[in-house]
Amino acid sequence: MTEHKKAVLQVANLSISFDLANGKQANVVEAVSFQVFEGETLALVGESGSGKSVTSLAIMRLLQMPPGRITSGEILLNGKDLLQMKLDDMSSVRGNEMSMIFQEPMTSLDPVFKISSQLVEGIRRHQQVDKKQAFAIALSMLKEVGIANAEKVIHEYPHQLSGGMRQRVMIAMAMANNPKLLLADEPTTALDVTVQAQILRLMLKMKEEHGSSILFITHDMGVVAETADRVMIMYAGQIVESGPVERIFTEPKHPYTTALLQTMPSIATNERRLPTIPGTVPSPLNFPAGCRFAPRCQYAMDICERMIPSEKIFGDGQMVRCHLYKEKEVTAYDA
Numbered sequence: 001m002t003e004h005k006k007a008v009l010q011v012a013n014l015s016i017s018f019d020l021a022n023g024k025q026a027n028v029v030e031a032v033s034f035q036v037f038e039g040e041t042l043a044l045v046g047e048s049g050s051g052k053s054v055t056s057l058a059i060m061r062l063l064q065m066p067p068g069r070i071t072s073g074e075i076l077l078n079g080k081d082l083l084q085m086k087l088d089d090m091s092s093v094r095g096n097e098m099s100m101i102f103q104e105p106m107t108s109l110d111p112v113f114k115i116s117s118q119l120v121e122g123i124r125r126h127q128q129v130d131k132k133q134a135f136a137i138a139l140s141m142l143k144e145v146g147i148a149n150a151e152k153v154i155h156e157y158p159h160q161l162s163g164g165m166r167q168r169v170m171i172a173m174a175m176a177n178n179p180k181l182l183l184a185d186e187p188t189t190a191l192d193v194t195v196q197a198q199i200l201r202l203m204l205k206m207k208e209e210h211g212s213s214i215l216f217i218t219h220d221m222g223v224v225a226e227t228a229d230r231v232m233i234m235y236a237g238q239i240v241e242s243g244p245v246e247r248i249f250t251e252p253k254h255p256y257t258t259a260l261l262q263t264m265p266s267i268a269t270n271e272r273r274l275p276t277i278p279g280t281v282p283s284p285l286n287f288p289a290g291c292r293f294a295p296r297c298q299y300a301m302d303i304c305e306r307m308i309p310s311e312k313i314f315g316d317g318q319m320v321r322c323h324l325y326k327e328k329e330v331t332a333y334d335a
């Protein structure tokens with residue numbers, strides 16, 4: 001649906017490794033490529049250890065380097081290569097052209113400053129306004145994110161607010177400078193289900209009103225169903241399937257995607273059909289030689305252990321990386 005639109009973010013062939021104490025390197029993200037188009041919400045989904053959060057930190061240039069190391073790739077935001085940018089220039093991009101919302105707002109909100117000064121400072125860093133004007137923008141942003149008693153809350157400290165209120169404040173801060181791209185890394189995971197639904201709706205409303213795009217990082221397919229236009233499934237540092245959200249939910253092709261969907265609560269009973277996917281994501285120190293999902297895959301064949309599956313593209317922009325779809329040529333594992 002979005003392929004004709006302009007790409008706000010282009011990630012091409014991104015590989016990330018970490019230096020280990022023994023002098024070796026662990027390759028945690030491998031040749032990841034994707035685009036986020038204007039106005040869309042793209043979800044990047046995976047279990048803990050899949051590489052999804054490392055990818056989002058690299059996009060924000062918040063990856064600690066060393067021990068992190070970007071070994072290949074480009075990250076273009078509106079055509080500008082973020083990886084070539086000086087860190088000083090990057091801080092003017094962050095909070096302005098792109099913002100981030102984390103799972104725990106207390107990691108971004110400073111506990112010793114009132115909400116007012118944190119919002120005002122963020123606004124004045126990127127907009128040519130005086131303190132009074134910045135305060136007015138801050139107040140209107142708090143109202144926009146649904147904080148009813150905004151005149152009171154703006155003078156409070158973060159610890160005086162509930163988790164849901166703090167996340168609303170974070171969204172107000174993230175959207176105050178009209179970023180083109182919002183990176184949301186598990187923004188609702190710490191919240192209860194009712195508040196979670198409110199925050200997701202709020203993010204989509206803000207995206208529409210501010211004309212932004214969202215890259216949504218999550219482990220939760222339920223959240224994907226609520227928010228995303230397109231979805232990418234990440235496993236052990238690789239994108240194993242991607243496509244429009246309806247397609248992935250109705251015709252998942254990769255066994256890992258199917259397993260993830262089976263961990264979603266059933267709408268009828270609100271119970272999980274399967275509590276978890278058996279096994280764990282392999283360590284980057286010990287990735288299987290062929291398909292990285294093979295040790296957990298009920299359909300694994302001999303070829304899966306020997307050869308890395310190549311990408312197969314289906315109609316509607318669905319991509320899958322799996323040997324079950326044989327007509328595509330496979331890439332021999334070059335051991």
Ligand code: SF4
Pocket residue numbers: 254255256291292293294295297298299300301304309321322323324
């Ligand atoms: Fe399973 Fe083989 Fe497909 Fe990997 S390539 S997901 S092991 S069938």
